[in-house]
Amino acid sequence: MASITTEQESELLIVLPGDQLPESGLMEDSSAAHRLTLGPGLAPMDDDSITAVKAGILKHNAVGNRWWVESNQRRYVAAQGESIIGVVTGKTAEHYKVDIGASQPALLGVLAFEGATKRNKPNHNIGDSLYCRVSMANKDMEAELECMNPTTGKADGFGELKGGFIIKVSLGLARRLLDPKNLVLRLLGQHIPFEMAVGTNGKVWVNSASAQHTILLCNGIRNSEYLNAAECVAMVKSLVEKM
Amino acid sequence: MKDADPSTNEREFLLAALKDGARIDGRKFYDFRTLRLTFGAEYGAVEVQLGNTRVLAKVSCEVIRPYTDKPTEGFLMFNTELSPMASAAFEVGRQTDEEVLVSRLIEKAMRRSRALDTEGLCIVAGEKVWSIRVDIHFLDHDGNLVDAACIAAITALLHFRRPDVTVVGEDHTLEQRNPVPLSIHHIPICTTFAFFNNGERMVVDPTFLEEQVKEGDMTITLNVHKEVCALSKAGGIPMEIDQILQCTKIAVVKVAEITAQIQAALEADAKKR
Numbered sequence: 001m002a003s004i005t006t007e008q009e010s011e012l013l014i015v016l017p018g019d020q021l022p023e024s025g026l027m028e029d030s031s032a033a034h035r036l037t038l039g040p041g042l043a044p045m046d047d048d049s050i051t052a053v054k055a056g057i058l059k060h061n062a063v064g065n066r067w068w069v070e071s072n073q074r075r076y077v078a079a080q081g082e083s084i085i086g087v088v089t090g091k092t093a094e095h096y097k098v099d100i101g102a103s104q105p106a107l108l109g110v111l112a113f114e115g116a117t118k119r120n121k122p123n124h125n126i127g128d129s130l131y132c133r134v135s136m137a138n139k140d141m142e143a144e145l146e147c148m149n150p151t152t153g154k155a156d157g158f159g160e161l162k163g164g165f166i167i168k169v170s171l172g173l174a175r176r177l178l179d180p181k182n183l184v185l186r187l188l189g190q191h192i193p194f195e196m197a198v199g200t201n202g203k204v205w206v207n208s209a210s211a212q213h214t215i216l217l218c219n220g221i222r223n224s225e226y227l228n229a230a231e232c233v234a235m236v237k238s239l240v241e242k243m
Numbered sequence: 244m245k246d247a248d249p250s251t252n253e254r255e256f257l258l259a260a261l262k263d264g265a266r267i268d269g270r271k272f273y274d275f276r277t278l279r280l281t282f283g284a285e286y287g288a289v290e291v292q293l294g295n296t297r298v299l300a301k302v303s304c305e306v307i308r309p310y311t312d313k314p315t316e317g318f319l320m321f322n323t324e325l326s327p328m329a330s331a332a333f334e335v336g337r338q339t340d341e342e343v344l345v346s347r348l349i350e351k352a353m354r355r356s357r358a359l360d361t362e363g364l365c366i367v368a369g370e371k372v373w374s375i376r377v378d379i380h381f382l383d384h385d386g387n388l389v390d391a392a393c394i395a396a397i398t399a400l401l402h403f404r405r406p407d408v409t410v411v412g413e414d415h416t417l418e419q420r421n422p423v424p425l426s427i428h429h430i431p432i433c434t435t436f437a438f439f440n441n442g443e444r445m446v447v448d449p450t451f452l453e454e455q456v457k458e459g460d461m462t463i464t465l466n467v468h469k470e471v472c473a474l475s476k477a478g479g480i481p482m483e484i485d486q487i488l489q490c491t492k493i494a495v496v497k498v499a500e501i502t503a504q505i506q507a508a509l510e511a512d513a514k515k516r
Contacts, residue, residue, distance in 0.1 A: 087247060087249075087250040089248075099247045127249075127250055127251035128250070128251055129250045129252045161252060163252065163255075163256070164252055164256065165252060165253060165256040165257075165267065166253050205252070211259055211260040211265055212260075212263065212265055214260075215260060215265055215266075215267060215268070215269050216269065218267070219268065219269050
């Protein structure tokens with residue numbers, strides 16, 4: 001393991017699964033609060049050391065002394081608080097069974113919607129797509145979902161996604177699409193008005209006025225994964241010209 | 244784990260787009276996805292990429308004793324394996340219907356069409372013949388495994404070189420001679436069609452999502468001489484004779500394109516070696 005000396009944003013520190021991070025290095029700049037927050041890809045071991053469990057770039061945020069590993073994968077592992085897109089695959093009296101692309105289906109309570117009561121609750125059928133939030137995700141347990149903001153009880157945009165098309169992308173690309181400054185979405189938006197919902201489970205819902213436009217948008221988003229800014233501009237330009 | 248059915252959104256969008264004359268990945272109805280052929284370091288190893296579908300084929304050979312009723316016939320065997328690497332829906336050790344269909348079709352397309360000259364594999368009649376084995380591994384599943392596997396298998400056979408042997412009396416020796424290519428009579432290529440909307444819409448080279456939504460499919464195996472080697476239509480909606488003929492005409496064009504691409508790739512590879 002390379003020693004952690006500087007905390008500059010520009011420095012790329014690659015970690016591999018099993019790499020131990022010296023705790024002293026992690027604690028260096030946490031002068032105010034001696035607390036350490038571990039994000040995805042890092043796990044505390046039995047001997048109090050901190051070990052990377054994913055291959056990726058070690059990232060750090062001084063606020064709250066947060067550390068995490070930024071990596072890319074295709075299989076989703078549910079994490080609490082993330083917004084995801086799932087498909088209803090089953091229905092019981094109390095729960096919907098939702099496929100979120102993880103190893104197991106997730107559970108969504110039939111009352112976990114805005115203003116839902118025992119008498120009056122939304123009815124979803126098998127095959128419906130829902131934009132929801134992971135309310136509980138424990139290891140080796142089915143994740144639980146909800147379609148509302150738990151603090152306000154409002155829908156906050158969660159709920160059924162009607163029409164449109166859903167594409168599957170890598171989790172890394174899905175996270176990048178959530179960046180408000182994302183280049184490819186801005187470029188596409190200059191030519192075609194559209195709406196979209198990005199699930200951190202790698203599912204992206206896109207809707208626009210016509211099928212042709214939606215197909216173009218989906219292709220643009222999928223193509224953008226490994227392109228740099230200049231290539232993105234050229235790619236979007238050629239897509240729009242072909243239309 | 245069974246593959247989840249596509250959501251209503253995806254299904255309805257796909258069908259609506261087809262009605263509008265568009266496919267979900269921006270292709271035309273009768274277009275193949277981009278085909279990429281990569282050769283391994285050894286002879287007879289080929290990786291085929293058809294869009295996001297990936298298939299690896301590896302040819303190997305050994306000397307064995309022939310059947311007594313066919314003393315001069317060599318062997319050609321195909322071994323297909325749909326592993327969980329391609330899709331979580333596949334399990335190790337349990338053959339799905341899809342796997343049986345894929346391996347049967349490849350067998351029909353390659354062996355029954357006599358693409359490989361098995362008589363040419365004889366070393367000593369009744370004693371020693373070559374057995375050629377093609378292992379086909381599916382690395383990633385995004386629909387149309389059959390076409391990708393067929394291209395991989397025939398390209399690997401074309402690329403393969405078997406050791407040359409000298410027969411002295413009853414024995415054979417492997418000598419320091421250049422390996423020789425197999426004698427291949429023709430290049431069978433599969434073209435798969437998927438049908439939608441009661442057969443009104445048909446597409447070539449369906450993706451995984453299109454395969455999930457389709458109402459029926461048909462695979463035509465042709466060679467560049469316009470000879471039909473195999474035709475497979477396992478279930479699905481009934482079809483008119485005219486439509487089958489139209490499919491065949493489309494397949495003729497596709498087969499010519501793919502054959503040309505395979506030969507160009509083989510030539511480029513031969514120059515590099």
